[in-house]
Amino acid sequence: MAFNVANVRKDFPIFERTIRDGKKLIYLDSGATSQKPLSVINAESDFYKFHNAAVHRGAHQLAEEATDAYEGARLKVANFLGAREEQIVFTKGATESLNLIAYAMGNAEPGSRFALTSKDKIVVTEMEHHANLIPWQQLAARTGAELSWFEVTPDGRLDLSNINSVITEYTKVVALTHQSNVLGTIIPLEAIVARAHEVGAVVVLDACQSAPHMPIDVIALGVDFLVFSGHKALGPTGVGVLWSSVLDDLPPFLYGGSMIETVTMTTATWAPAPRKFEAGVPNMAQAVGLGAAIDYLTALGMSNVHNHEVGLTKYLIEKLSQVPDLKIVGPTNVDSRGGTVSFTVGDIHPHDLGQYVDSQGVAVRTGHHCAWPLTRKLGVPATTRASLYLYNDESDCDALFDAILGAQKYFS
Amino acid sequence: MELDSLYQEVILDHYKHPLNKGLSASYGAQVHHVNPSCGDEITLNLTVDNGIITSITWDGVGCSISQASVSIASDLLVNKSFSEADAILDAFTELMHSKGTKQGNPDVLDDAVSLAGVSKFPARIKCALLGWMAFKDAAVRIKTTTGESNDGNKC
Numbered sequence: 001m002a003f004n005v006a007n008v009r010k011d012f013p014i015f016e017r018t019i020r021d022g023k024k025l026i027y028l029d030s031g032a033t034s035q036k037p038l039s040v041i042n043a044e045s046d047f048y049k050f051h052n053a054a055v056h057r058g059a060h061q062l063a064e065e066a067t068d069a070y071e072g073a074r075l076k077v078a079n080f081l082g083a084r085e086e087q088i089v090f091t092k093g094a095t096e097s098l099n100l101i102a103y104a105m106g107n108a109e110p111g112s113r114f115a116l117t118s119k120d121k122i123v124v125t126e127m128e129h130h131a132n133l134i135p136w137q138q139l140a141a142r143t144g145a146e147l148s149w150f151e152v153t154p155d156g157r158l159d160l161s162n163i164n165s166v167i168t169e170y171t172k173v174v175a176l177t178h179q180s181n182v183l184g185t186i187i188p189l190e191a192i193v194a195r196a197h198e199v200g201a202v203v204v205l206d207a208c209q210s211a212p213h214m215p216i217d218v219i220a221l222g223v224d225f226l227v228f229s230g231h232k233a234l235g236p237t238g239v240g241v242l243w244s245s246v247l248d249d250l251p252p253f254l255y256g257g258s259m260i261e262t263v264t265m266t267t268a269t270w271a272p273a274p275r276k277f278e279a280g281v282p283n284m285a286q287a288v289g290l291g292a293a294i295d296y297l298t299a300l301g302m303s304n305v306h307n308h309e310v311g312l313t314k315y316l317i318e319k320l321s322q323v324p325d326l327k328i329v330g331p332t333n334v335d336s337r338g339g340t341v342s343f344t345v346g347d348i349h350p351h352d353l354g355q356y357v358d359s360q361g362v363a364v365r366t367g368h369h370c371a372w373p374l375t376r377k378l379g380v381p382a383t384t385r386a387s388l389y390l391y392n393d394e395s396d397c398d399a400l401f402d403a404i405l406g407a408q409k410y411f412s
Numbered sequence: 413m414e415l416d417s418l419y420q421e422v423i424l425d426h427y428k429h430p431l432n433k434g435l436s437a438s439y440g441a442q443v444h445h446v447n448p449s450c451g452d453e454i455t456l457n458l459t460v461d462n463g464i465i466t467s468i469t470w471d472g473v474g475c476s477i478s479q480a481s482v483s484i485a486s487d488l489l490v491n492k493s494f495s496e497a498d499a500i501l502d503a504f505t506e507l508m509h510s511k512g513t514k515q516g517n518p519d520v521l522d523d524a525v526s527l528a529g530v531s532k533f534p535a536r537i538k539c540a541l542l543g544w545m546a547f548k549d550a551a552v553r554i555k556t557t558t559g560e561s562n563d564g565n566k567c
Contacts, residue, residue, distance in 0.1 A: 349475035367451055
């Protein structure tokens with residue numbers, strides 16, 4: 001199926017509205033959350049209209065339909081990642097997925113492969129989103145394990161020169177982002193996975209900024225855990241994904257209904273994964289909506305999506321490079337980088353820049369992008385971030401370019 | 413355009429030529445405040461003599477709204493008693509939360525009325541209040557240590 005961005009845009013109702021007194025909406029904030037195609041909105045709505053019932057319980061037709069829809073979404077996600085259904089856990093978001101892993105490890109029996117002690121190390125990177133940093137900070141604090149990290153080079157790449165001293169025989173977990181939500185950098189995963197597995201550590205991959213934008217095959221990546229959020233991948237808010245090949249060995253995090261095998265007044269045993277990790281009635285309509293999003297992405301073809309974004313990122317970087325005083329924070333080529341481009345513009349504070357471009361209909365993100373240690377390391381209090389997705393085109397990049405020039409004039 | 417109601421000339425003037433920027437060597441209280449949503453930071457020194465605010469100096473990084481707002485506050489609140497400053501602070505806080513329905517009283521707020529447009533941009537209210545909240549915090553610290561009255565301190 002040929003990728004035609006004009007046709008893609010027609011599938012997203014939000015582009016029919018205007019912004020700030022009749023201006024065309026230029027949405028360049030998909031790194032924060034993506035817009036939704038009509039098929040996703042309808043899938044969520046249809047679940048409530050026609051099939052709503054609590055899944056995995058109830059001896060009635062609606063319960064069967066709801067369960068089929070929910071488990072059908074799980075199968076779609078599994079196929080999307082090259083995984084098996086029983087390896088897919090639905091959470092309420094990627095943040096919960098990451099916390100689930102960290103808390104479950106904290107619940108591991110002493111001596112098990114996931115149990116951490118003061119002798120152990122947890123490894124992260126300096127470019128983590130707070131969601132993939134703080135859960136590990138806290139796990140380290142609870143267990144006495146040491147938190148260490150890979151540093152970021154001035155051009156926004158991971159510094160792996162000391163990989164053997166960062167990941168050591170004491171390392172139990174390496175948790176890192178696949179693609180930086182600030183810099184757009186795609187990390188050199190292969191070397192890290194090889195080293196982590198050499199020392200018996202598991203690798204947790206935050207794929208929030210990659211899974212919506214490129215083909216993902218968990219087997220080829222070789223990681224042990226992968227998480228992403230539904231709402232950044234055209235799906236609804238309130239649903240996230242946790243994939244893992246080692247769920248059987250991991251104790252539960254949240255306890256309650258649905259996740260049990262047997263219960264007495266003093267004891268309980270757990271259902272097999274993934275249900276062991278899905279306590280309570282799940283976010284069913286949202287999971288079904290995510291299934292529709294996966295259908296939409298799969299029909300377009302993730303390679304087509306990726307190629308479109310690579311081409312557009314190149315165009316955006318070239319365009320931004322023409323703006324006087326604009327400095328891109330992160331890689332300035334498209335080698336191993338995605339369509340997230342952060343920058344500063346002279347002395348104009350990102351908040352003021354963001355406000356001005358908004359007045360022209362251009363939606364960007366400003367601030368530290370939930371990666372405060374990274375912006376500190378890069379020596380900038382904040383940046384402006386444009387993040388592209390499949391519905392963006394060159395005219396969007398042109399509009400941003402014009403709006404930045406306008407801001408320079410306005411604040412001069 | 414709507415944007416001009418936010419970026420009044422007075423604000424841009426204060427942003428480009430901030431008052432009382434640069435921390436005093438001595439102070440009665442020093443506070444450091446951040447805006448966690450955007451990373452803006454401010455350090456503020458407050459000096460009080462005999463119940464009268466004698467000096468507010470500050471340093472920090474931030475957007476034009478936050479920088480202009482603290483510049484205005486650092487000028488406006490000097491030579492006021494705590495209760496006078498608290499009344500101004502209350503009036504300013506009320507203006508910021510007015511969603512564009514109030515203009516602000518220039519007799520009370522002086523240059524700070526130029527920030528009235530901020531109240532129409534919910535994401536920027538925190539920017540405008542950053543320096544004022546730092547002042548409030550510093551004032552509370554001095555009141556706590558010197559036993560000054562907390563009356564009127566309710567925003």
